Structure formats: C-alpha cells, structure tokens
Amino acid sequence: MNHRIASALFVVGVGGIAGCVRDQPAPVAVETSCTAPRFVPPFTAVDPCSAEAVLVAALVAMFSYTPATESDQQVAFTAAAPLLTPDYAARGRSAAPVILPITVATWQQWQSAAVSVDAEVRLTGDDHPVDTGTEVHRVMALKLRPSDASAPLTFTAYVTAGRTDRATAWRLSGIEVLG
Template sequence: MNRTMLFATIALSAVYLTGCAAQSTSDGSEQHCRETGFAAPFNAVDPCDGEAVLTTALVAVFGYRPVEQADQRDTAAAAQPLLTARLAEQAETSAVTWGPVTATVWQRWREERTSVHTHVRVSHDDHPPDTATTLARVAVVELDATGAAPTTFPVYATVSRPGPATGWLLSGLRVLS
C-alpha cells in the first residue's frame, strides 16, 4: 500500500469512527457529546453511543432474574440509570406487560430457580432517520430460559437526549406480540 492510500485509509477510518460523536449545529459549528458515563454496572457503556445505550438498556430491561426479582418491574428498576425519568416512571406500572412472559411463567421460573439469559440484536430493518437527539431502532430480543425453547420477540425502541452534547437514554419501547 502506498503512502497516499495509507493516509487516505487512516483519514476515512477516523471520519467513520468519529462521525457519530460529532453533530453539526444549524450555524455549522460542531457539538460533541461530553457525557462522562454511567455508574456501575453500566460503566462500560459509552453514553454517547446511541445504539450501545439502546442495546444495553434492552438487555437490562429484559434481563430477567426470577430467582432474585419479584417480577419484571424489579428488572426495569435495575435498568433505571439507562432510562429517561418518564420511561422509568411508566415501568413501575407497565413493565410486567412489556414482554411475552406472563405472571404464571415468571412464578414457575421463580419456583424452579430458572436461569434466564437475555440477548439483544439491533436489526437492519428500516427505521426513522436519526436526528441529533433521537434514534429509533427495531431490536430482536431473545430470552433463553434453562430447560425451555428460546423466546424471541421484536422491540421498537427509541433513545433520546436533550441535546447533542448529552448522553442517550432509552425513552420508549414497544413490544410486538
């Protein structure tokens, strides 16, 4: 590879890697996300990476631990640092309806001490255009409970932020049944 191609490759890589971190404002200046991070256990998540926040938040919201948690509201409460205040408030009453797991199944999992592993994959389906403050994706959530066939379901999820200099938070989700 000659020097010109090497420098072009490095420059294009740098643009690709930083393109999502900088947002242009209407006056042409750039604003960079300056969020410092989440507290443990989410401290490895970059709050400036919308898809990373969305994926991690969905893993947390659907990260069922029926042996330790009374129901899905406890799971959503554990995800609270990744949720907007409005969505966290909604979770207090509606988290039990967010996924396909019924109260009967949850209770059986508690009694049988079932372990559940949650996997989330952002699909490549069409989605609304990203903006500086909103990102929406279709994700596929898979619950893999010991001794049962995996349960897979789509989730329409949105992360948002007050401005381009702030971090993303899960602000909406809708599970299709």
C-alpha cells in the same frame, strides 16, 4: 458484578458489534463532539454517546431475569433505570410486567424452578425513522434464553432513544415489544 450486568456489557462490548456487522446498513459517522458524562456503575462501560450501545444495554438489563430472587419484571426494569430517560423510568416501571408478554404462570414456573433468563439483543437491518441529534429509533431482535434449556423466546422490539443535547447521554425513552 451481577450476571445481568455482565451480560449487558458482553453484548454491548462484543456481541453487539458482531450482531451489527451483518444486519446493519453502513455505519454512521462517529460523533466526536459528544460531552456526555459516563453512566454510573454498573453501566460505566456503556458509551453514553452511542444511542445503539445504550439501547442494547438497556434491553439486556430490562429483560434478563432471576425470578427466584425477583418478584416480577419491575426489579429488572428498575435496574435499567440509569439507561432510561427519567420520564420513561417513572411511567414505565408499573408497566414492566406487560411490556414483555411473560405470563404470570410462566414467571411462577421460573421462580419455583430457580430458572434465570438471559436476554440477547441485536440490532436488525429493519427500516426506522431518520435519526436526529435528539432522537434515534431502532428495531431490535430480542431473545430470552431460560437457564433450564427450554426453548428461547423471541421478540421484536421497537425502541427509541432520546437526549436533550450533545452534553447529555442517550437514554431509552420508549419501547414496544411484539412477539
């Protein structure tokens, strides 16, 4: 299992829960009638019936980088595709380098220094539109930690998850990142 996916599973499985306790409003009732199939590897541990788990895992996958072996952010975006709606995966891939404001100079510096970047994601307590059975909006804190011990980069991500019905998995369908 690669480092990016292990990080996603940690954040969803342990870190995401810890980050949610302090910052989230009262928990929403657990959905018991969801019949969505599990995600494909390496995302089999992500609960397809939990919009929040899917959003956290998708952001960790999209924003964890290994520039020494990745030409640009599109590689990480493509790796997250199983957690994205097909429409967003298709139209968002070409925009991946501009979704998060990492400059070409910074990317090239990370490449030449073999710096890896781990994304940490946590749900915030910020207001968001009311959830429906097919759409969920969340505000998330996104922190990128370069392996060279340089200062972390922090962003706020406004994300949306969608699904067609209870038999389909939640998937990230939109994101706006502010720095």
